[in-house]
Amino acid sequence: MSEAEQRPTILEVQDLVVRYGSQTAVDGLSFSILRGEIFGLLGPNGAGKTTTLSVIEGLRKPDAGHAAVDGVETVHAPLAVKAKLGVQLQASSFQSELTIEQIARLYAGLYGLDLPRRQLRERLADVGLEQELAKPFKKLSGGQQQRFSLMVASIHNPPILLLDEPTAGLDPQSRRQLWDRIERSRQAGGSILLTTHSMEEAQSVCDRVAIIDHGRLQALGAPKDLVAMHRDDPRVRAVARGDVTLEDVFIGLTGSAIRD
Template sequence: MQGIIEVKNLTKRYGDQAVVDDISFTVESQEIFGFLGPNGAGKTTSLEMIEGLRKPDGGEIFIKGQTVWPNPNKVKNLIGVQLQSTSFYEELTVKETLALFASLYGKKLSAGELEDLLAIVGLTEKENAHTRSLSGGQQQRLAIVTTLVNEPDVIFLDEPSTGLDPQSRRNIWDVVKELQRRGKTVILTTHYMEEAEYLCDRVAIIDQGKIIALDTPQKLIDGLGSEAKVSFTSEAPIKRELLSQVEAATVKELSGNNGKQLIYSSDPAQTITSLLALAKQDNVEIKGLHVSSATLEDVFLELTGKELRD
């Protein structure tokens, strides 16, 4: 595959603080690339510089071999951008909204082009509906399809499924996969680690302005060194000094209230046997024992920490 986006030593400072600190990465053609990070990590600033919306203080950005800065207008026709929150004219229909967005690029959509665009996001039956009548999921799908009117090579999706119910979220996932099948490159930001794990070919995790991990979701999970999570509940938590003796357990932590506890294990069978023996020793009854594989969320929390950031 050929790199369609190249970012070299990208930097953005506000005063003495480096919000984006000398980051470099490449996005391959027709890849779904996740850009993840906690609040304030620098991901939005990074993407706005790549999209040509915010001027960097240093570094280079190339899209299809064309430099974005100092003349970002040169790449506007190569990209489509869906913002996290999009407002539409409520009195326009879906069809009229797409025609409006196309006109911003000096383009008039044919009936066939309009039909194809609406089919991608499952809004064919809504073409004459006013945007005010659309559900939240339909509004998000309309926001995505507006990024396609100029036939871009690269599409930026900023948290496309935030606030949606599970069914609508899955519909958005299907749309993203369809964009990839149609030859598009997708740059995705999301706070749903399950979404990133399902959709993305590779993910970059940025924290405090630096990229701290970049690989496929599975390789990042494998690199965590934990093969499974063992969670359980009990009326009273097992004493810390006993929990530290659980065999093959690499990380132990309390996970909220109501006696719920979580253990990361390299050998679940051995861990469970040891756990039950120690619980009996402590006169604690184990309930709701559950074993699951490590996930991208575990990787994210391990790399960025668990403290709340604003």
């Protein structure tokens, strides 16, 4: 048995179905994430990624199937599941007028944590924001806001982080810093589920990725394995320019039409 196979599952999504009226947004989706794994959920707009995250977060009840975080069913114990999750959305909803110290203390309080100023400074230093304690959130740069949001999402040391487009809109330097931070979170024992439209990001950061479209799983595996597996697929060869990349596999499996 390989080392990966020996690791316990931290998140399981099994035969998930979610409908909005007559429209099926998620259609029998299954995947699992191992403890200590960085897992990418990839798909074009409207593929069902956001709906899947909503079920995992306990915000929506599925029509069929289930999701469980660290063995806890999201439907049966949503509050217990929320305590095991850290969530960073693409657009942060923090009160922009509050200082980052006030925001950090507010979220620590929501999880029942006592956060002395010394410890808060240490956490801010870890993301390069130790000099910004009294600065309102709205005054931070885009990269600073993303690093701070990631710090807040992990303030209670959850076993798994859900990151929705964590580096969208960032410059290359800020993006690489976020990648390093994500890797450090994994090295500390955490697991990460991230959505991204960047195939470079998926290939650089993720141990495995799931490509979904129309709510169904199209491919699952390590990025390099998916490239090798689909290298000779006619759909992939038709869109490839030179050596086949993960982006070629993604477009070949999901189509080249622009999604709104």
